[in-house]
Amino acid sequence: MPVGTAGTVKAMLPSSVRSTGADVILGNTYHLMLRPTAERISVLGGLHKFIGWEYPILTDSGGFQVMSLSGLTKISEKGVEFKSHIDGSAHFITPERSIELQSLLGSDISMCFDECTPYPVDEKTALKSMQLSMRWAKRSRETFGHQDDRSIFGIQQGSVFRDQREESAEALKLIDFDGYAVGGLAVGEGQEKMFEVLSYAPDLLPSEKPRYLMGVGKPDDIVGAVSNGIDMMDCVLPSRSGRTGQLFTQRGVINIKNSRHQDDPRPIDEHCSCPACRNYSRAYLHHVFKSQEIISSMLLTWHNLQYYQDLMDCIRNAIKLNLFDKFVDEFYAFRAEGDIEPF
Numbered sequence: 001m002p003v004g005t006a007g008t009v010k011a012m013l014p015s016s017v018r019s020t021g022a023d024v025i026l027g028n029t030y031h032l033m034l035r036p037t038a039e040r041i042s043v044l045g046g047l048h049k050f051i052g053w054e055y056p057i058l059t060d061s062g063g064f065q066v067m068s069l070s071g072l073t074k075i076s077e078k079g080v081e082f083k084s085h086i087d088g089s090a091h092f093i094t095p096e097r098s099i100e101l102q103s104l105l106g107s108d109i110s111m112c113f114d115e116c117t118p119y120p121v122d123e124k125t126a127l128k129s130m131q132l133s134m135r136w137a138k139r140s141r142e143t144f145g146h147q148d149d150r151s152i153f154g155i156q157q158g159s160v161f162r163d164q165r166e167e168s169a170e171a172l173k174l175i176d177f178d179g180y181a182v183g184g185l186a187v188g189e190g191q192e193k194m195f196e197v198l199s200y201a202p203d204l205l206p207s208e209k210p211r212y213l214m215g216v217g218k219p220d221d222i223v224g225a226v227s228n229g230i231d232m233m234d235c236v237l238p239s240r241s242g243r244t245g246q247l248f249t250q251r252g253v254i255n256i257k258n259s260r261h262q263d264d265p266r267p268i269d270e271h272c273s274c275p276a277c278r279n280y281s282r283a284y285l286h287h288v289f290k291s292q293e294i295i296s297s298m299l300l301t302w303h304n305l306q307y308y309q310d311l312m313d314c315i316r317n318a319i320k321l322n323l324f325d326k327f328v329d330e331f332y333a334f335r336a337e338g339d340i341e342p343f
Contacts, residue, residue, distance in 0.1 A: 001058060001234040002305055006031045007041075007051045010239050011297040012305070014053045020274070020302070021309035024056040024109075026234045029101050030065035034084050034091075038104035046106030058234070059107035060214070061098045061140075061155075064116040075115065077132070095139040099152075107150070111181065112140035114155045119188045126159040133157045133183075134171040141175045151178035153212060156205065159184055160197055169204035179210035182230070186215040195224050202229035219248060219311055223331055226315055227324075238308050242301035245289050249307065251334050254282075256300065261286040274306035275299060 002009045002017055005028045009017050017025060027047055032038055041050050047057055066073060066082050074081040079094030093101075098113035114133040117126050137154050144152045154177035158164030172180060182201050185194050194216075202211045212232035213225050222233055241248070245257040249269045254261075256268075264282040272278075276285060276299035288296040318327035 001026050001232065002239065002308075003028075003234055003236045004051065004053075005236070006035070007047065009301075009305070011243065011294075011301040012239070014051060016302060017053075017305065018055065020306045021313060022055075022305065024058055024232075025053060027051075027057050027059045027105060027107060028062070028065060029059050029098060029105070030062035030069070032059075032105060033062065033093075033101050034086055038101045042104040042106070048106060056108040057105075058109040059102045059105055059111065061111040061113040062093060062101070063098070063114045064215075066093060067116055067118075075132075077135070079113075080115075095136040096143045099140050099143040103144075109179070110144060110150065110152045112137040112152060112154050112177070114157060114183060116187065117157055117159045117184045119159060119184075121159050123161055123164075126157075126161055127164055130157040130159075130164050130168050134168060137172060137177075138175050141177065153177055153179040153181050153210070155181045155183040155214070156201060157184045158201075160189060160193055162197075162200060165197065165201050166204055169201075173206065177209070179212060179232075180205040181212040181214050183214050185213065186217055186221075191221060191224070194221070195228070198225060198228040198230065219308075220332070220335065222308075222311065223315070223328060227328060238304035239301045242304040243297045245296075245300065247300060247307075248304055256282065256285050256289050258286075268303055269307075272303065272306060272310070274303045276303040 001024045002022050003026045007027060009025060032041065041047055044050050048054060066080050069085045079092060079097070081090070081092050083090055095113040099110060102110040113136045115129050117129040133155065141152060154172035154175060156165060156168045156172060158168045182198070185197060205211050210231045211229060213230040215235060216222065216225055216233050217235050218237065225233060238248070245255055247254040247256055247268050254268060261282040266282055267277040267280070268282060268285065269277050280299065285296065285299060289300070314327060318324045
């Protein structure tokens, strides 16, 4: 899922995002509640109409941003008191308020309010955080209720501790969500530790409902996550990398800012169907990036989003054809050749 933090996937029109094959985009409750406010968006017809996106939208609960962006926070059983990173204004968000905000936005998939446990963390602190999140999950579900046209997902916590992940999963299953997320990963623990947790954490959640890994990731993170039973992912990486000149391809990463591309007539990737690859050379893309032209962010972001959607399409087709193991082997074989830059 491409991330549209403040109601826009940066440097992209909604129609351009859709053209890559994206079915769902992410909106951020924390950012939208601060500016322009969920209430204003609701009055203007909801987030779909406000941003011009006719397809599903998933909104996160705002919990991660509250903890990571707002500076000083005060966490209690009731909720979280924090200050806006924009103007320092004081706010208080509870599980009930988080669900209300997501309802005002009109999202199709809401997330329960949780505390994203930091890493590294000791077992005692992680346990306290996880159990608080489970109590907040119950309150989130009770506030949301059961709706025919909208869904709510629970979020498994427990850091890197298996017994805590098990306890969290059992609590969430008793509450009975429409889907389940594996939270508290991609927060600094590294890929090896993340995969260690993913080797068991998704299997603790119902297999007949969507399983969503939040905030991931690089292409090999995605392939590894799917290998361990994950169905859904989101990350700012494709668009953020595009804006900084880092481009993803089957064989590795291209840094378009490097001088080796200034005379290169080739496309980024001859097999890619995005406008950057169909219509422009690496030399041109190098030029507009170095010149800080706006079109650089547009084209490079478009390419990365297309790469990610193509990757997901290949994964889905391989699963349908019962060839996923072969796909994984070939994926890593290409990447084993190293960074594409020397080519």
